[in-house]
Amino acid sequence: MPSLKSFFSSSSSASSTPTAKPITEKKTVKEIPVSKKESSKMGCKCRSKKSEPVNEISVKEDSCCCSKQTAESSSTCCGSKNKESDSDDNNDSLVISSHPEHPANLICEFCKLFYNNGWVTGTGGGISVKKDDNIYLAPSGVQKERMLPTNIFVMSMNSKEYIRKPLNLKPSACTPLFMAAYTMRNAGACIHTHSQNAVMCTLLFDKVFEISSIEQIKALPKITEPGNMWYSDKLIIPIIENTEREEELETSLRKAIEEYPSATAVLVRRHGIYVWGETVWKAKIYNEAIDYLLELAVKMKQMGIPTVKEN
Template identity: 60%
Template sequence: MASISPLSVDEQIALVTSDDPHHPANLICELCRNFYTLGWVTGTGGGISIRQDDNIYIAPSGVQKERLHPSHMFVLSHSANTYLRHPTPLKPSACTPLFLAAYNARGAGACIHTHSHWAVLATLINRGKKTFRIANAEMIKGIPSPATGGYHGYHDTLEIPIIENTAKEEDLRESLEKAIEEYPNTSAVLVRRHGVYVWGDTVWKAKTQAECYDYLFQLAVEMAKLGLDPAGPIDPVEDES
């Protein structure tokens, strides 16, 4: 558990006060309002974290995400594992150990956790399976491919690990870290009956990827309803000549 730094009140306020709309404390509030309209962070669930140099900004636990204010933000020193800002009486996000897993293993610049029902359903149409797979879909091209240093191609098969849910969010850390290690080409981990964690080099890349993933989850669920295999080949077109 992270310790708490003895910064003065003024120093702590300065960490989350800025007129710059791109400041992490402001961006987290803006993005959470947007994600709320998508149904990703309702009921205080889900969360987002942004890293700025060594400081990691994290939305708190138990606060309506559409009503977040910069003063609600926790700020963690990554290198020292110390809270530079720990606003009372708010509680640190239970997602924090999972966010740190993405920062530590992938050098991410931001991490997003959603409770999207499409993400949940994507895990349920893959009962008994350890991965979600989809191929030959245009939005796959919005997902990075660390193995190649570029992005996935239209004909690639996108594979995302699925880990099993736990009673407490923080208890997911070990299985999420294992999934990140075992699937070096992924930038997301699905949690069965729960949601998804997505990370990116920057907050905007993480946002773009989260949107692409959600589109692909919905597409796969709708394909499964029609008896189509989301990872199946493209059917040949009959020659009518």
């Protein structure tokens, strides 16, 4: 099996990996497209409105992607702006690949894994992966563990416009948050979970989560200098306040990223956590290591043990 490094450094399609099992979702996914004629009747060219559930992936009622389009602008409609997404196959080739480490395949695989950990459950949480100029994003409001590669959105990092948009789904509300990790930290992937360990720690700590002198800390990067943290280093993760809508977190998340240059994660009070890394695998490792430390911290607090060890 080719390595992630070889895949991510290659711009060619994964069809060049004949040993991998082909993915056939293109045939099995029943998408119910809204025709261009119908969409113009809606007063908006966005075709994500008035759509039906697909493969039991539910679509939020009255959803229209126009309300929250590109990651950094809320005024455009992806369906009407993007010629590629009007093509007959809706750029399916961007998400259908036999390569197991294609971002669309990895997003589906990780969401299943994260669901089993209780991190993305009841449609909460999500993940985004970057490959070359393309940002791959799980859709909004769906059972994330049941997603298929054909449910994945693709945005151009360069133009910040969708170059692939499933006809019956809407973009994740987490998109502006993921984009902050890409643009401010040059991340290769960003994971958002609703882990109860994360939520509990936001109730037990005030402005920042802190822990030191635990072996698992060594799995985390220093960020401001090369290499990983040491056992006795203090891990600090900023905590921002939750908002009614996910996308409204963007300003405070960006501020926290600026104020804590060593952070590879931001906790959201009573909500969850965003964790990013320079590759998808690093993001996964950091998320796992951090969740381990969050869980441990809850237990330490219960036992009255300080999470930061005094020398």
